[in-house]
Amino acid sequence: MPKITINGQTIEVAAGTSVIQAAVKLNIPIAHYCWHEGLSVAGACRMCMVEIEKVPKLQIACNTPVTDGMIVHTDTEKVKDAVKWALDFHLINHPLDCPICDQAGECKLQDYYMNYGLYTPEMGERKVKKAKAVSLGDRVVLDQERCILCSRCVRFTAEVSKTNELGIFNRGDRSVIGTFENRPLNNKYSVNTVDICPVGALTSKDFRFKQRVWFLKDFDTLCNGCSAGCNVVVSYNQNGVFRSRPRVNHDVNGYWMCDEGREFYRYTNKEFRLEQVVERNSELGGAAVRGKPVALAVQEIAGQLKNHVAQNPDGVAIVLTAQYTVEEYDALIGALTQMKIKNFFHWKNNEETFDEFDGLLLRGDKNPNTAGLVKVLKKYGVGGSWKDFEAGAKAKKFKAALVAGPENQSVYPDLAKRVEAVSQCGEVIWLTSCKNDLFNGFKWQVPMKSFIEKEGTFVNHKGMEQKIKAGLKIIPNAVSLKEFAVGIKESAGVAP
């Protein structure tokens, strides 16, 4: 295991590690654009120059393997001058786009200029002109002038998504990133190229111009789009949630996430959410009453459930989707079983494709916590399938149904049909975070917290437990399933 000393700090690393990887381990910053841990080495930007003792010329840190006893300096005048000029060469043809560029605030050119530059530019000639705002596909926009040709996006489509849509065309300073004719950048991981682009050349159509990044706060959570459980970081401010980007986790998702998963943050925003309790009041001729305080609603629901149980415990059906946390299931099923309710049903949306895997990240099971729900159902010894529920509903067996509906309705394409089946039960209490007109026929609609407003555990397809925590409050009236269950328990007077 060779030992390397960088700026006086020594570390022992595995053979084959490059100098820049060793520097990352030591938390010593080395300026770089084209190097990325998840991609092959390109050595194109020439920013990571370091001084290695006994070597006359400066070397790039990304392609120099560590040899035992290597002594490296990154803070000498020679290195600083080399980095400053490498940055200068990057900027001489870079357009004056900071006001309109989304990357401002998280742009590596800006950051390195403040750290290593702060010089008066001497390029007084005309800059090279290329195409701007080119749509590369459904989700990505390219600005060829801003591109510094680090080739990270090209290497990504070649090595990670293996779809090879991007290439560098022409040579010299006429080089541009582009796609081939009739082959747009539409693979399932295309927006990762926007994340890895160090400058504002690739921008996401979804996030474009929505917010300046310095107005946003980041917080770490998990994607709730499928059973992979990719680690993400969500950006938000008081106006809502704006984007979801991947976090590094070598056990789960590596460095990437899929494009589908990037959509789900939007369903946490106000415009999609159910903001208040909606009750269909028979005394008012079935009109919808909005705004009852949740605590009151829970009390009434508890009372109604208790009545139904008193008449016939088998007449109450509980339908659960696998989009809630383990703690929520535990609390709800625990509370309801104590009320002598036994009919629990696991609503699987696309069972046939559950085991699909595209080889990279996408899983067929579009629920984040199927394994968790199955575990909790097993724990209480209950659980039937949707087919059982449908049969029972058709046979008018159920006088009441409590449904913990899906948070991400877009991955439940047959929602209308299922709602129809549910409406065959007598009184339906539908718990959901997002509103939908389909639910307006039900007795109760109770607003639920979205995945970024509550804490809990998701269990992914591998059985790995990962925690989410509450980042912000978007709908003040929303409750988590656990809070709902606790409320039911207290109101129903069940012994703890």
Added chain:
Amino acid sequence: MSVVKRPSGKSKWYLPGILTGLSITIKHMFFNLLHRKDMFTIEYPEERYPYGDRFKGNHVLTVKKDGSLRCTACMLCATYCPAECISITAAEHDDPTVEKYPISYEIDILRCVFCGLCEEACPVDAIRMGPEHQTAALAGSNFVYDINRLAYRPVLKGGVLSRVDDEDRHKRGI
């Protein structure tokens, strides 16, 4: 606590002090009556005070040569504003040479402290502090100024031209 020893005599009596003060006032009054032109008082609203060119009055959003808003929605003014009174919503422009523009630009004029930091922050001379300051309105009026009011109100006569040319960037290749 300190005790000020009052000198005896005049200052113990209040009347001499009052008369001295009054005499000064009356002297000025007679002087002004006889020398009307040298008075400092301005007869507002017939006479107006000539403020300097850099006076920080109501904001003006400048326009480009074709009349559209110069602002590129970079949000530097909103960031710099100490009163957080500027709200901007950006949108994509069809013309790729323009690319970004504000579809909504609002200044809550009641929050604004007229510090002029927004004018300083703007990289393209899109917002200026103009000379108007007489914009009192009744309660219930709209105190959130939008683009129409900021850029195209009648007194601006169709829009003030920005000094930073937007075409320059593309023509000169910078």
Added chain:
Amino acid sequence: METRLLMQDYDKSGYHTLKGYSDHGGYTALKKAFKMKPADIVTEVKNSGLRGRGGAGFPTGMKWSFLPNNGEPRYLLCNADEGEPGTYKDRLMMEKAPHQLIEGMIISAFAIQSKKSYIYIRGEYNFPYKVVEKALREAYDAGYLGKNILGSGFDHDMDVYRGAGAYIVGEETALISSLEGHKGQPKLKPPFPAVQGYLRKPTIVNNVETLAAVTWIINNGAAAYRKYGTEKSAGTKVYSVSGNINKPGVYEVPLAYPFKDLLEHECGGMKSGFKLKALIPGGSSCPVLTAEEALKSTMDYECMAGLGSMLGSGGVIVIDDKQCMVDLLYVLMKFYHHESCGQCTPCREGTGWLEKICHGIGSGKATLEDVSLIDRVARHMMGTTICALSDAAALPVISFVSKFRDEFEHHIREKRCKVKGHCHAQDHH
């Protein structure tokens, strides 16, 4: 006095055909080589002091000995790209004596135990390509290529591959990339081609002249080769001389031949009315020499290095006093700007910047500051890139500005050319 070792029989008619070549002693070296052991051939080449004739001047025998003994198949690539401005000697060698090259390649392949070799010829060399292709077919028909050559038990296949118009593929890793079917862009070194080259297997890349010299060395012996030249620069070199001289052309002279003699004897001196002003000794990437320096120089690796230049590829460009140095530099910068592959930033952006500053100086729009600016930009493009194109673009700038600064300043101050009144660099493009 021209010393034709390689080029001895180039004037014989039909030398480019197999019959003409064989009639003048062709393919005897190959027969001699098969009687030797491959390791001995490598030693012989090492002892001859042969250095790479493509420009770098790296000792050929030493390059061959870098190949690892790991049982992997090896490849020999002949670099016939010849993109260096001012160089056209390889073209002549391929047109006049393709079999000399082929024989040299078979011998070298036998020495390094390679079963497959390629001649990478630049796309613009249409006619030489046809000649070489025909010669290859003749060699196959005669049994000099293919299986069990001359009953030696050595199999070898050779192909000629055409480039498509890029100077950068003259760089060995770019050549390998192009041959593999990728974009002709240089690869990061390490790993070096001798260890991981074509198809990630050990590869040797040699110039046309180097491989042709191997033929002569095996035929006549290393000692005979060493009779010419000096201790460190042994043998002869083929030069392609251009400029306003009486007899431009390709000449073969021993190394360490004085430039003055090459100019006056072989090339017949400057044309009447023209005086020598400067010399680029080995292709445009070499720093320029003033007339004074050139006239007291000898054409060998050491002397040129001592004068701050390089012997390079042997593309001798003679610059007369009617040429404007700013104009010349502008033409060179346009070339390097056009040919940069664009992979790494200093070269990609720097070559464009250098051209623009040059144009600014030429057209008089620049300030005196720009002369030191162009020098600084060039200095910072050196030593920081994946391949040497960036250095090749920077070296002329640094040498032109340091040795002919007055012409640059004249262009700026007077806004016109010192030499010509109006030169190409002033035109708006």
